[in-house]
Amino acid sequence: MQTVVSQTSPPKKSFLYDPKVRGVFYQVLLVAVVGYLFYVAATNAIENLQRAKIASGFGFLENTAGFDISQSLIPFSAAGSTYGDAFLVGLLNTLIVSAIGIFFTTILGFLIGIARLSTNWMVAKVAMVYVEALRNVPLLVQLLFWYIAVLGPLPQPRNSLEMGAGFFLNSRGFFMPRPVYAADAWAIPAVLAIGLVGAFVYRRWAKTQQEKTGRQSPVGLVTLGLVVGLPVVTWIVLTLAGANPIGFDLPKKGTFNLTGGMQILPEFVALLLGLTTYTAAFIAEVVRAGILAVSKGQTEAASSLGLKSGQTLRLVVIPQAMRVIIPPLTSQYLNLTKNSSLAVAIGYPDLVQVFMGTVLNQTGQAIEVVVITMGVYLTISLVTSAVMNIYNRRVAIVER
């Protein structure tokens, strides 16, 4: 015997089984819980702030700071500057240590990453030991190591270590010659700009020429000449003409301290050393993975086309490796920028140390200070990842 199931009317089911209803229910629940938490937190915060008699709002940024900062790129004084200025000083200090750190760590990281792939056994092993040792020790310990154990015991200014050419190292930091610009120094950056534009135009012309005729022009040499040669020649000519556009103010040893020159704080040196060597270990791994990701067939195909090994590297391997390297490399740059906040442990006046440390303690306006500081880092992160996503979409391999 057969039972026939009618297909015309589906069995009636409770609306509780409807995925749409469940979805709406879960989302309403989430909104209600999060909203309730925010409401409770906000009312408590208002109550607590009133009890502690702390004003709210961003008006405190106009108040006089009343503390000094050991290093600032813009004029800052305890008497005249506001908390807003302090914020700017901290932000600039964070950006400058990040920018210089990114520059050096890229060079070091690429060197070590390539060294790990070297056919020379000893070079590869030394690079591996470097990576393993630096990756597995917290950055904070490394920073304290550089600051307290290495830079701490340096001699007093009187017994500074001389490194020649006006470079000195002592317990007050690193001293180097400070360039002094004369009135006609503007000529050099102007010539540099002309050289850059010229190089750019020449590159475009060389490319179209190659596409038309197949002839390659000496792009590298001409670019070098325009960008480096032209300003140097200008400098020499100006000096010979007796104008001396850039002079150097050398640090001189006094009785108690060095005078003149440019002083770089030991905190800055320690932070830069720590950030650079630590991040380089990670960049080395990124670079190694990127180069290994280019399949051997690509190299073989290039040499079967008759490319020289230098051309293979420049035209075939590196462009493909970069596609793999750039996204994780950017996150390492971001990590370096975020890790520069550890400056607070050794007293370099970065954003966190100045703003989240001193300003927060003085004003007690925790919410505003935390919101501003986190907003800065968040903006840097989000902008970077947005730019990265655009880049990624442009270079990603498009499959079917």
Added chain:
Amino acid sequence: MSTTVDMPRFVRAKQEEALPPPNLTRGPIAWARENLFSGPFNTVLTLVVLYLLYVSIPPLVRFLFVDAVWSGTDRAACRADMGGNEAGACWAFIREKLGYFTYGSYPISQRWRVDIFFALLGLGVGWLLWLRAPRRDLGAIYFFWLFPIFSYILLTGGNANFSSRFWIGFLIFGALLIALFAFVAAILKTSLRPALIIGGGIVAVVGITLGLMSIDFGLSPVPTALWGGILVTLLVATVGIVCSLPFGILLALGRRSKLPIVRMASVVFIEFVRGVPLITVLIMANTMLPLFLPGDITVDRLLRPLIGTALFSSAYMAEVVRGGLQAMPKGQYEGAMSLGLNYPQMMVLIILPQALRIVIPGIVNTFIGLFKDTSLVSIVGIFDVVKTIEASRIDPNWAAPNIGLTGYAFAALFYFIFCFGMSRYSLGVERRLAAGQKR
């Protein structure tokens, strides 16, 4: 036209003398030639590296071992001007302060409790990490439920005094919860038994936990302000790891969810937390958590950074888990749906086991990062390993020029052993999993 080849012409008529064996394809000299001196450039590189090693290794060995001071009770042993030797590391300092580095200011008579905590932690970690250990499901229950309760009782002294009003409230709440489950079961017209078991189970687990916490075992209470050193470092790391995995999985599922509000909330949380440095999260937890709570509730000073690290590592864990979820072929989802599994069943039984297995290396990497990041709690004033070393370094009784170096060498060694061990373990797991994928 055809070409004929006169074959015999290519066959030798007489025996040729055998070539001597290649004398330099095996053995250390051949190896060195191949790997160290294969060309002028490589030779120069090798020599440069050898020189660098010559410059750096002997002084390091001399500092750490040969010239090191191994015994002594105060700075006299490590200062040249007091008849000691300051050329090397001052291991006597580490030996003298080891108790402080391990337990912080935990009362000396009570330190056996911390030792038991270490042993219990080792037991749980070993049980879960040793892949052929018996009954690893029991191990998970032990590690995620019993072990936290035992540790709480051991370290704080337990004896949390809940008022009788609290217990009455708990009983009413529990009864309501079971009733709710039964009510839902009745509406859905399913059998009542699983609902009662689940509801009763939740109430029982919470009840047993609270009950154990309130029993007086006669242990003297030790406030968290006295905890320190390796104890605190391991505690922060363990709490971070235990919390970040489940929260991270939830966030990753939320981010992959089809429900727009759930997805938005997860994305905002993950991107917000990942976009800021950990130190700002810790400072925020430290200064703002008390602001957001009612005035009469105080949060323990150790608990605040714990919450901060747990939030922070969950966001990172979520991205790792998301990678695993994205790597799952669509067929796995479709297969699960075709079996008629609902969403939780599909995730728990089919997707997550496979997805998590794929990303074990990523998970361990996040753990390593978390373990290193625990050192940042020292910045907000928690006495972890780094902070205890900082505090001992400025002890006037041990004022000597090489104390700082020795202290940080010890800290580096401590972190290195743990992190390197974890990374080797993850490599081992990866290799073992890859063995199953090989054809």
